[in-house]
Amino acid sequence: MKTMAAKEAKQSFGQLLDDAQREPVRIERNGRPVAVVISAAEFERFEALQDAYWGRLAEEAEKEGYLGVDESERLLKSYLHAED
Numbered sequence: 097m098k099t100m101a102a103k104e105a106k107q108s109f110g111q112l113l114d115d116a117q118r119e120p121v122r123i124e125r126n127g128r129p130v131a132v133v134i135s136a137a138e139f140e141r142f143e144a145l146q147d148a149y150w151g152r153l154a155e156e157a158e159k160e161g162y163l164g165v166d167e168s169e170r171l172l173k174s175y176l177h178a179e180d
Contacts (some may be wrong), residue, residue, distance in 0.1 A: 097122055102130065 102125040116133040123131040
């Protein structure tokens, strides 16, 4: 992973964007990491992995007896209408 000082990133923003297309770029301020810049494609890949992870957890929870989306919605609506 390439590392760049925040001041350099600000002064060379175009280069930062070009570098981020090839690999993540860590931005440091006063020697401490403050951000990582990644390409849009890498971000989309990360989001897809995250969605798949949470989807698997939801499926496992449903198999273990937790309420699914439809059941949860019906339960909440029944609570809301119970006060009428």
